[in-house]
Amino acid sequence: MSNNGNTFLGILAGTAIGATLGILFAPDKGANTRQRISDEAQLAKQKISETATELKEQVVNTATEKKQTLDEQMESLISSASYKADDVINTLESKLKALKEKNKKLQKTS
Structure with missing residues (x-):
């Protein structure tokens, strides 16, 4: 995007x-030349x-796409962490x- 913008400019x-x-x-009159320059x-x-x-729109579109990708990655990470937390809890x-069962056995033998 930066290269395209620089090239175009x-x-x-x-x-x-x-x-x-x-x-x-x-060769032309001064007034005509000034008007042409203007x-x-x-x-x-x-x-x-x-x-x-156009460049602003490209930047906005790119930022929006990157935000969506980041949101998807965050959702995936949170989901994965949630499953891992469930595994640890289980x-x-x-x-x-x-x-507890081992403790019950030890208490019965005492």
């Missing part, structure tokens, strides 16, 4: 510079604005049950 800047130089070196500057401003909007409960 480079092409846009080169086009604007080339158009401006072409206008400056073209028009080209407005066009360049619009193109830059459109490019900025193991501890069975060990506790075994210890």
Whole structure:
């Protein structure tokens, strides 16, 4: 995304510079030249604005996708941790049950 944006901005800047130089070196009246430069500057401003909007939308879309992926990963992690916690609890409960039975046997023999 960054490379595409930089490339596009480079092409846009080169086009604007080339158009401006072409206008400056073209034989025409000063007022006409200034008007052409003004028009080209407005066009360049619009193109830059459109490019900025497109880049912003790309960033928002990418951020949204990454957030969804992160949410899915977090949900999976929480689910996995929950299952592991259940396994630990079940193991501890069975060990506790075994210890209680062993304790009962020891109390009967005493």
